[in-house]
Amino acid sequence: MKEHVQELLDECLSGATDEDLLILKQLLEGVKRKKDNENGSIIGGIFAxxxxxxxxxxxxxxxxxxxxxxxxxxxxxxxxxxxxxxxxxxxxxxxxxxxxxxxxxxxxxxxxxxxxxxxxxxxxxxxxxxxxxxxxxxxxxxxxxxxxxxxxxxxxxxxxxx
The missing domain is CATH 3.10.129.10 (Hotdog Thioesterase)
Incomplete structure (x- = not known):
């Protein structure tokens, strides 16, 4: 699973625009907020x-x-x-x-x-x-x-x- 996620991330990063990078950053920060219990749901984490x-x-x-x-x-x-x-x-x-x-x-x-x-x-x-x-x-x-x-x-x- 980790390997597939890394491949997908690499594919998304390849040729990404500044806006694409901003979106990826917010999504990953949202997962981290959920993982760190800063937000109680993934929706709360992704939308900060x-x-x-x-x-x-x-x-x-x-x-x-x-x-x-x-x-x-x-x-x-x-x-x-x-x-x-x-x-x-x-x-x-x-x-x-x-x-x-x-x-x-x-x-x-x-x-x-x-x-x-x-x-x-x-x-x-x-x-x-x-x-x-x-x-x-x-x-x-x-x-x-x-x-x-x-x-x-x-x-x-x-x-x-x-």
Missing amino acids: MEREVKDGNFEISIPITPVTHNSLQIVHGGVTATLVDSAMGTLANMVLPEGYGAVTTNLNVHYLAPGIGDRLTAQATVVHQGSKTIVVDGKVISSDGKIVAHSTGSFFIFQKKR
């Missing part, structure tokens, strides 16, 4: 997610890089959705008692502006917490303060297996 509890809400921020771009050189809508779902889902799990988890059952994203600038930050706030579901409100904001997307999500609460 930084998490913060701020003013009683939860935020996740990512840099805007070629890894996040679509063919129009703006942040791909799926990346925006992943960012806001990660923020809302993490918050939903944070408010639960030990031994319980929550998973997304519905995600509604309204795209309002292009994802441009240096960073995107997703903010999440609990709207309702019941015994079976949690409803969370989310916003994605660009580094210039524009709201890129508004989202709501429903999360099903379950007891984790022991």
Whole structure:
């Protein structure tokens, strides 16, 4: 396996542009962050997610890089959705008692502006917490303060297996 990965890496490096090298660097740094437990998932590692509890809400921020771009050189809508779902889902799990988890059952994203600038930050706030579901409100904001997307999500609460 290691030999195959090395061959693939060598092939990707051969004739790589500066942008290709930047992308490879971010992907490899993401794997390292996951391996070093700096991020809990490979998605968090690759997108270099930084998490913060701020003013009683939860935020996740990512840099805007070629890894996040679509063919129009703006942040791909799926990346925006992943960012806001990660923020809302993490918050939903944070408010639960030990031994319980929550998973997304519905995600509604309204795209309002292009994802441009240096960073995107997703903010999440609990709207309702019941015994079976949690409803969370989310916003994605660009580094210039524009709201890129508004989202709501429903999360099903379950007891984790022991």
